[in-house]
Amino acid sequence: MNHLELKAVSKRFGGVVAVDNVSFSVPRRGFWGLMGANGAGKTTLFSLIAGTHAPSSGDVLLDGQSMVRQGPAASCRLGVARTFQIVRPFRDMTVHETACVAAMYGRHRRDFQAAREYAYKSISAAGLESLADRAAGELTLSNQKRLELARALATGGELLLLDEIMAGLTPTEVTDMLGVLRSIHVDWGVTIVCIEHVMRALMDLADQIVVLHHGVKIAEGKPHDIAHHDDVIRHYFGEA
Numbered sequence: 001m002n003h004l005e006l007k008a009v010s011k012r013f014g015g016v017v018a019v020d021n022v023s024f025s026v027p028r029r030g031f032w033g034l035m036g037a038n039g040a041g042k043t044t045l046f047s048l049i050a051g052t053h054a055p056s057s058g059d060v061l062l063d064g065q066s067m068v069r070q071g072p073a074a075s076c077r078l079g080v081a082r083t084f085q086i087v088r089p090f091r092d093m094t095v096h097e098t099a100c101v102a103a104m105y106g107r108h109r110r111d112f113q114a115a116r117e118y119a120y121k122s123i124s125a126a127g128l129e130s131l132a133d134r135a136a137g138e139l140t141l142s143n144q145k146r147l148e149l150a151r152a153l154a155t156g157g158e159l160l161l162l163d164e165i166m167a168g169l170t171p172t173e174v175t176d177m178l179g180v181l182r183s184i185h186v187d188w189g190v191t192i193v194c195i196e197h198v199m200r201a202l203m204d205l206a207d208q209i210v211v212l213h214h215g216v217k218i219a220e221g222k223p224h225d226i227a228h229h230d231d232v233i234r235h236y237f238g239e240a
């Protein structure tokens, strides 16, 4: 059974069809990339999976169970954890405290001591252990993105939805983040869906890439095939 399955999912906002009849499935421990130009519907698709939005039609299944219209808290308890494209940390909380909140109120109700330990494990996995007591607001963008990742892990999430976690990072930071993601994927045994513009990132990591264009899935395949796909080249990389 697939960990995640989208069945003909659509989302309309007034006259805008942000997500248009999209279907795909991700097996447990799969690593899927999601690509598409700005406005293609990628973040909206995450909001449909994370329960922030209910689809206008279609269904989202987790381990074969429909989870639409249950809301984001229920989705978190079912093991869905997302990171946000625009990071908005609680600036005065430390890195460790931020992850603690996720560990206490995420998938499992942990007591304070257990949450502290799980949170520390999560921030270590994201490479932030040396910054554990630093205020979140003082972190560089790159480390704030890592904190998003740590927080998602700390919820106990088994399906991580990563929204442009590498956007705005320098090439070196991207390389470091790729190492972090690879380790987390293997060591934590999680399923990952990753929205990413940095093609290099997905080439190495993703089992499969889905491409959206104006809300429609125009391609799905192995990274190498996607990089050479005619429609993807035309709509996404530009004619040249």
Ligand SMILES: Nc1ncnc2c1ncn2[C@@H]1O[C@H](COP(=O)(O)OP(=O)(O)O)[C@@H](O)[C@H]1O
Residues within 6 Å of the ligand: 013, 016, 017, 018, 036, 037, 038, 039, 040, 041, 042, 043, 044, 045
């Ligand atoms: N809450 C909303 N209300 C109205 N329109 C929205 C909302 N969220 C997204 N949209 C529209 O849906 C489309 C897809 O947006 P989005 O999912 O953010 O794209 P992407 O993440 O691929 O850049 C855009 O046209 C955007 O303006």
Ligand SMILES: [Mg+2]
Residues within 6 Å of the ligand: 042, 043, 044, 085
């Ligand atoms: Mg987006």
